[in-house]
Amino acid sequence: MAHAMAVIITRAIGFVKRQKRNYRVTVTRAALSNFLAGLTLQYDSIYTVGLGADKVRLGGIGSIGAAIGSLIAAPVGWLVDRYGLKRFYVLGTGLMAGAMLVYAMAPDWRAIIAAMMLLSISMRLTGTGCGVLCADSLKNKDRSTGQNLCNTISRSLALLSPLIGARLITAFGGMNVEGIRPLYYIQFVGYVLIFLFIAAQLREPERMKSAEEAADSSVIHDFRRLFKQRTALKRWIAVASLSRVPMAMIPLFLPVFAHEVKGADAYILAGMTMAGTVTYLLFGIPMGRLADRIGRKKVIYLSTPLWYASPLLLVLSPNAATLILAGAFWSFYSISSIVTSSMTMELVPVGQMGRWSGLLGLFAGLVTVPAPLIGGLIWKGLGPAYVFLIPVALDLFVKIPLLTTIPETLHTEHPTPKEG
Secondary structure, three states: OHHHHHHHHHHHHHHHHOOOHHHHHHHHHHHHHHHHHHHHOOOHHHHHHHOOOOHHHHHHHHHHHHHHHHHOHHHHHHHHHHHOOHHHHHHHHHHHHHHHHHHHHOOOHHHHHHHHHHHHHHHHHHHHHHHHHHHHHOOHHHHHHHHHHHHHHHHHHHOOHHHHHHHHHHHHOOOOHHHHHHHHHHHHHHHHHHHHHHHHHOOOOHHHHHHHHHOOOOHHHHHHHHHOOOOHHHHHHHHHHHHOHHHHHHHHHHHHHHHHHOOOOHHHHHHHHHHHHHHHHHHHHHHHHHHHHHOHHHHHHHHHHHHHHHHHHHHHOOOHHHHHHHHHHHHHHHHHHHHHHHHHHOOOOHHHHHHHHHHHHHHHHHHHOHHHHHHHHHHHHOOOOHHHHHHHHHHHHHHHHHHOOOOOOOOOOOOOOOOO
């Protein structure tokens, strides 16, 4: 067992070393960011409710954040393609620090709206940046492996942060507003340090420089050119948008449901998050490698029923062990999403990745912006369980049939400028 682990670690180190500098910087940023996020991930909704928000307001705050992210998606994507990546990536990291400071100083639930707006802008900037960096740094044959390795490394560092968060909350006064609040100050300091690291170490991708030099001056022309001779893009927009519904609805309400309906305490919530991390560590890289060998779609079909088990176990859970198992199975959604992201990157050339990512974000907003608010209304009107069951039904009966119409992208290669 020890020998097998040593071989896996050696291969992972070798894989990372042969990639570009920006890939290593991105992996480091993701690892540090995930560690910080894991301190409060399972408490964000509880904190907001503790500040006075009911379930509908909680969903409404989520919808506001999604709306902001969607409105700026296309402009951000075009700006990244036109003016380069680094400045926007650094800005996004700085805004994340600002969002954590607003969380820490929030006097009531209304302040969380401002924090969510900053957080959404930050995630759009860094999310577009990660997509471009991955497309530029990794070849098709390494893409799913590289993305899942990045997530595996970052989740390895984040494995203990939920437990650390639970212990800090207990020390600061329990699972209430004043017990959770100090963790956001810790996150603020951490994101400031990440901001300084990214500003010093990240380099502008060479392919982005070439694309910037060749870019047309017309915004409309740039987006029109994106769709020329690529008929699958329109169907992929629908698939990618529907793929985001579970993430837009389930994680927001999951901690509140587990705490209020199933009686989970801080340590059970931490256990759910840690179980998900362990699952990803065990299956993330192997399934990513499998996607690089047999195709993206086959692995998506394989992982989808596994993440379906998470909301079903959550709703039916009779005890803490089942809740933790539900947390473990949720990571298969992340694995499926990474493979889906690989397909997204392989549909267009790197020089168009910014505007393609932005366009996807814009259309995804039509689906994900109302999702949190709808989730709050479903909680109030139909019952809490349906918040988790409806996204599964939508995925099974709408998204998966659409996915079957999209061609496999594993062996798709786009011409790119020669690198020096």
